[in-house]
Amino acid sequence: MRLLKQSRRVLQLHPHLLKFDFLKGHGLRYASFLHQEAYIGGKWVSASSGKTFTVANPANGKVIGHVPDMAEEDTQAAIDSAYEAFQSWKRTTAKERSILLRKWYDLMEAHKDDLALILTAEAGKPLAEARGEIGYGSSFLEWFAEEAKRIYGEVVPSPASSKEMIFIREPIGVVSLITPWNFPNAMITRKAGAALASGCTCVIKPAEDTPLSALAIADLAEKAGIPPGVVNVVTASRPNTPAVGNLLCTSPKVAGVSFTGSSAVGKLLYRLCSTGIKKIGLELGGNAPFIVFNSADLNKAIEGFLVAKFRNAGQTCISANRIYVQSGIYDQFLAACKEAISKRLVIGDGFSKEVNVGPLINQSQINKVEGLVNDSVKMGAELVLGGKRHDLGGLFFEPTILTQVSAEMPCIREEIFGPVAAIQKFETEEEVLAMANACPHGLAGYFFSQDISQVWRVARRLETGMIGINEGLISAAEAAFGGIKESGIGREGSRHGVDDYTHIKYLCMGGIN
Structure with missing residues (x-):
């Protein structure tokens, strides 16, 4: 209640923040953390050019806000602010950082319903799913509030009696956090929680489609008492993003970069970071195999399929993409899939209570999904269900099943990022295993089997960084999230989440008698 009273007080002091009338009709309680300015050095600021860009609801195309269209000059100001703040933040104790992260978490929890409304408005995600993301996102702040006190060093047995050998972990410095639109809340907290727990400061660059969630998170960080400059948010349109991203990777004041997004962009950032030999964490594209063996529990496989394929309309990096079903259960699985999709998936505006599949994020994305389906059908794929834009129009695409697919088809070769299941x-x-592993990506994989020997064999041989075994929902703050091959470098979440934000310093103490 104290946190909610604080929000009421801030709202009374800043009535100009009540700008988002579109959310009032959906039950918005407090608008004090809704901003149309970026956040640099503890201040809410416009772009130096004065330019803005629009943020629209993908479900109906309506403009819901305008945020600063920042360029290199603004980004440099954010980096400078983070660099200055780091000089004092790195000297705070782990307990002090833990307390602030816990306060941030408490505020996220207190405002979870409003944060979900913002997320649904700018990302189109069904409201129930948005609430799930907010809970998932805030769990990283809770987790790293605890982990901040457990970033341990080591005492190593010395080969000489006159020496003692000690390893300590230190924060690397300012980090750039470049986040995607599909999880605009959780991808920030997963990175920022680990960075701040480690003693780093950060500059966050949210996706141009979904900046409002990032700004709301920054506002709650400010209310939690996190000092100015420790968290900064730079917003930029698509045309300005390359220049902003370039500076975030090449600035000598930036010690590390964490990026979640496509493999193509990740490779570009990797090259940019090489100029300064910066520490980098990459969580990149996936093309997840989903394997159903003859011994599988069919009901569990269908449940796992629905969540792994159609969560966020298939727009997750760990979405099931290539569905492989063993011949003995293939007909049953296909029939059950068709029935489940037809009866259980409801497409529409995420603010409608019964909806569980929202729109795709933008025009480019729906064009890509539509082209991928059409090209696969031209190459011989059989369209069993869906396959076109939904009657609702706009950015809605029908949940789709393709069969008779082969390795050379786009629906198998490319990451779909849409509500399309290619079943083979x-x-x-x-x-x-040969088909599943014949892929340059290796983020996540799923398989269903009741044969314990097969479970161990396949789990060891499947070439992905994460595997769901008889489970379609695998993400958690406690889990080490990340891939292999072209799906990335490093791990987020778990106790390993601080690795990208710390380095090991070796202390050798001599002259001991």
């Missing part, structure tokens, strides 16, 4: 029949375990 297989005969043997060896065959499906």
Whole structure:
């Protein structure tokens, strides 16, 4: 209640923040953390050019806000602010950082319903799913509030009696956090929680489609008492993003970069960071295999399929993409899939209570998904269900099933990032492992089997960084999230989440008698 009273007080002091009338009709309680300014050095600021860009609801195309269209000059100001703040933040104790992160978490929890409304408005995600993301996102602040006190060093047995050898962990410095539109809340907290726990300061660059969630998170960080300059948010339009991203990677004041997004952009940032030999964490694209063996529990496989494929309309990096079903259960699985999709998936505006599949994020994305389906059908894929833009129009696409697919088709070769399932029949375990592993990406994979020997064999041989075994929902703050191959470098969440934000310093103490 104290936190909610604080929000009421801030709202009374700043009535100009009541700008987002579109949310009032959906039950918005407090508008004090809704901003149309960026956040640099503890201040809410406009772009130096005065330019802005629009943020629109993908469900209906309506403009919901305008935020600063920042360029290199503004980004440099944010980096300078973070660099200055780091000089004092790095000297805070782990307990002090833990307390502030916990306060931030408490505010996220207190405002979770309003944060979900913002997320649904700018990302189109169904409200129930948005609430799930807010809970997931805030869990990282809670987790790293605890982990801040457990970033341990080591005492190593010395080879000489006159020396003592000690390893300590220190924060690397200012970090750039470049986040995607599909999880605009959780991808920030997952990175920023670990960075601040480690003693780093940060500059956050949210996706141009979904900046409002980032600004709301920054506002709550400010209310939690996190000092000015420790958290900064730079907003930029798509045309300005390359220049902003370039500076965030190449500035000598930036010690590390964490990026979640496509493999193509990740490779570009990797090259940019090489000029300064910066520490980098990359969580990149996936093309997740989803394997159903003959021994699988069909009901569990269908439940896992629905959540792994259609969560956020298929727009997650760990979405099931290539569906492989063993011949003995193939017909049953396909029939059950068609029935489940037809009866259980409701498409529409995320603010409608019954909706569980929202729109795609933008025109570029729906064009890509539509083209991928059409090209696969031209190459011989069979369209079993859906396959076109929904009657609702706009950015809505029908949940789709393709069968008779092959490795050279776009629906298998490319990450779909949409509500399209490409289902392929297989005969043997060896065959499906060869197909699943014949991919440059290795983020996540899923398989369903009741054969314990097979579970261990496949889990060891499947070439992905994460595997859901008889489970379609695998993400958690406690989990080490990340991939192999072209799906990234490093891990987020878990106790390993601080690795990207710390380095090991070796202390050798001599002259000991």
